[in-house]
Amino acid sequence: MPQIDPIAIRQGDRLALSRALTMIENNAPESRALQSALFPFTGHAHLIGVTGAPGAGKSTLVNQLAMGLRQGKEGQPAPKVAIIAVDPTSPFTGGALLGDRIRMGGLAGDKGIFIRSMASRGVLGGLASHTAAFVTILDSAGFDLIIIETIGAGQAEVGIASLAHTVVVVEAPGMGDDIQAIKAGILEIADIIVVNKADRLGAENTIRALRVMLEMAQGKSGAFDIKGKHGLDALLPTIKEKQKPQPGWIPPIHTTIATEGQGIAPLIEDILRHGEHLAHTGEWQQKEAARLRRDIQALIRNTLLDQWWQKQDENQFEEILADVLQRKYSPLEAVERLL
Amino acid sequence: MTEKRIRVLIAKPGLDGHDRGAKVIARALMDAGMEVIYTGLRQTPEMIAEAALQEDVDVVGLSILSGAHNALVPAIIEKLHSSGLTNIKVFVGGIIPEPDIAGLLDLGVKAVYGPGTDTQTIIADIQHAMQRSSR
Ligand SMILES: Nc1nc2c(ncn2[C@@H]2O[C@H](COP(=O)(O)OP(=O)(O)OP(=O)(O)O)[C@@H](O)[C@H]2O)c(=O)[nH]1
Ligand SMILES: [Mg+2]
Numbered sequence: 001m002p003q004i005d006p007i008a009i010r011q012g013d014r015l016a017l018s019r020a021l022t023m024i025e026n027n028a029p030e031s032r033a034l035q036s037a038l039f040p041f042t043g044h045a046h047l048i049g050v051t052g053a054p055g056a057g058k059s060t061l062v063n064q065l066a067m068g069l070r071q072g073k074e075g076q077p078a079p080k081v082a083i084i085a086v087d088p089t090s091p092f093t094g095g096a097l098l099g100d101r102i103r104m105g106g107l108a109g110d111k112g113i114f115i116r117s118m119a120s121r122g123v124l125g126g127l128a129s130h131t132a133a134f135v136t137i138l139d140s141a142g143f144d145l146i147i148i149e150t151i152g153a154g155q156a157e158v159g160i161a162s163l164a165h166t167v168v169v170v171e172a173p174g175m176g177d178d179i180q181a182i183k184a185g186i187l188e189i190a191d192i193i194v195v196n197k198a199d200r201l202g203a204e205n206t207i208r209a210l211r212v213m214l215e216m217a218q219g220k221s222g223a224f225d226i227k228g229k230h231g232l233d234a235l236l237p238t239i240k241e242k243q244k245p246q247p248g249w250i251p252p253i254h255t256t257i258a259t260e261g262q263g264i265a266p267l268i269e270d271i272l273r274h275g276e277h278l279a280h281t282g283e284w285q286q287k288e289a290a291r292l293r294r295d296i297q298a299l300i301r302n303t304l305l306d307q308w309w310q311k312q313d314e315n316q317f318e319e320i321l322a323d324v325l326q327r328k329y330s331p332l333e334a335v336e337r338l339l
Numbered sequence: 340m341t342e343k344r345i346r347v348l349i350a351k352p353g354l355d356g357h358d359r360g361a362k363v364i365a366r367a368l369m370d371a372g373m374e375v376i377y378t379g380l381r382q383t384p385e386m387i388a389e390a391a392l393q394e395d396v397d398v399v400g401l402s403i404l405s406g407a408h409n410a411l412v413p414a415i416i417e418k419l420h421s422s423g424l425t426n427i428k429v430f431v432g433g434i435i436p437e438p439d440i441a442g443l444l445d446l447g448v449k450a451v452y453g454p455g456t457d458t459q460t461i462i463a464d465i466q467h468a469m470q471r472s473s474r
Contacts, residue, residue, distance in 0.1 A: 015423045018395040072359035094344070095369035101390060108386045115393050119344070119374045274462050 049164030059103035079144035367458035388418035
C-alpha cells in the first residue's frame with residue numbers, strides 16, 4: 001500500500017483521509033506510523049455516540065443532527081462533522097451490508113461532512129481499536145464533531161459507545177426492547193435518551209417506562225456495590241465509570257420524529273451543553289485519561305501477544321494442546337509450560 | 340497481517356423507482372464475503388462519486404433501469420476520475436440494449452449485466468478484477 005502523507009490529511013485531502021481509514025481497517029502496518037504522526041493534533045473533537053436497537057431511527061436521527069450541527073451558532077464558523085456508521089459483519093460469510101447512508105441523503109454535497117460506513121468485522125476487541133484509530137485520524141483532519149452510530153447490542157458495541165464523550169441512546173415505541181436495553185447496560189451509559197418515532201402509538205408509554213427505569217438505575221447506582229472484576233463489570237469497566245455520580249448532569253429524555261426533523265434543535269442544544277458540562281467539571285479530561293489508559297493497555301496486550309506468537313514454536317504449541325486434550329494437564333499448566 | 344476485504348458501492352442513479360434488483364445483488368455480494376455499501380434510490384453522479392470516495396470502495400455497481408445509461412454512466416465515470424478515483428472498477432446492471440453495451444465498455448466499464456444474470460457470475464467477475472489489480 002502506498003504511503004499517506006499526514007500533512008495531506010491535516011490539510012483536508014479527503015481521498016488521503018479515506019485511504020488512511022482503509023489502512024486502519026485492514027490492519028496495514030503502514031497505518032501505525034500515520035496514527036503516531038497525527039496523534040499530536042487530536043484531542044479537539046467532541047465524540048458523540050448514537051446507539052440503540054436496530055431500526056430505532058439512529059441513521060435518520062444522525063442525518064438530522066449533522067444537518068442541524070452544520071448550521072452552527074451565530075457568528076461562529078460552522079463546525080465540521082464526521083460520521084462513523086458501524087453495522088455488523090455476518091459471522092457466517094464475513095460480509096456486511098452497510099445501509100446507514102440510505103438515511104443520510106440530506107448531507108450529500110456538503111464538504112464539511114464526511115461519512116464512513118464500517119463493518120464490525122467481528123475481531124475481538126478489534127472494532128473498538130479500529131474505531132479509536134478512526135477517531136484519531138478524523139480528529140486530526142479537523143472534524144469538530146464525530147458522531148459514531150452503532151447498534152447497542154453486545155459488549156463490543158457498548159464499548160464503542162463509551163468511547164464517546166456524549167452517549168445518546170435512541171429508543172422507539174413498541175419495539176419491546178426496553179428490557180433488552182437494560183440487560184445490555186445501555187441505559188447506564190446514556191448521557192441523553194431519545195424516544196424517536198414520537199408519531200407512533202405508544203410513545204407516551206415508552207417515555208414513562210424509561211423514566212421509571214432511569215430513576216431505578218440512578219437510585220441503584222448509589223447503593224450499588226461494585227466488587228471485584230467478574231461478570232459484566234470486568235468486561236465493561238466503562239459502565240462503572242459512568243455510574244460514578246455525574247455532578248449536575250441528569251440524563252434528559254428527548255422525544256423526536258427524525259423523519260420530520262422534529263425535536264432536533266433542543267436535542268442538539270443538550271448534546272452541546274453536555275460537552276460544555278464535561279469541560280467545566282473536568283470530566284472531559286478524566287474521560288480522555290480513562291480512554292487513553294484503556295487504549296494503551298489494549299495495545300500492550302496485543303503487542304505482547306504478537307511478540308510471543310512470533311517467538312513461539314508452533315509445533316510445541318500443538319503438542320501441548322494434544323496433551324491437554326488427553327487431560328494430561330490443564331490449560332493453566334499448559335500456559336506455565338509455554339511462557 | 341493485512342486483512343483486506345472487497346468493498347463495493349451499489350448505487351442507483353437516475354429516476355427509476357424501485358431497487359429490488361440492486362438489493363438482490365447487494366445481498367449476494369454480502370453473502371460472498373464482501374462489504375457492501377448501499378445508498379438507496381435516485382443518486383446523482385456527484386453523490387455516487389462522493390460516496391465512493393468517502394467509503395474508499397474498490398468497486399462501484401450501478402443499477403440502471405430507466406434507459407438513461409448513455410448519459411449517466413459517462414457522467415459518473417467522469418466524476419469518479421475527477422475525484423481521483425481512477426482505479427475503481429465500475430460494473431453496470433439493468434436494462435441496457437445490446438447496441439449500447441460496447442459504448443459502455445469503451446468508457447471503462449468492466450462488464451454489463453442484463454436482467455436475470457446469475458449473481459455467481461457477477462461475484463466471480465468482481466473477484467477476478469480485484470485479483471488482477473492487486474498484482
Ligand atoms: N414513523 C417514523 N419512522 C421513522 C422515524 N425515524 C426513522 N423512521 C423510520 O424507521 C426506519 C429505520 O430508520 P433508520 O434510521 O434506518 O434506523 P436505524 O436505527 O439507523 O437502523 P439500523 O442502522 O438498521 O439499526 C426507516 O424506515 C425510517 O424512515 C420517526 O421518527 N417516525
Ligand atoms: Mg442505521
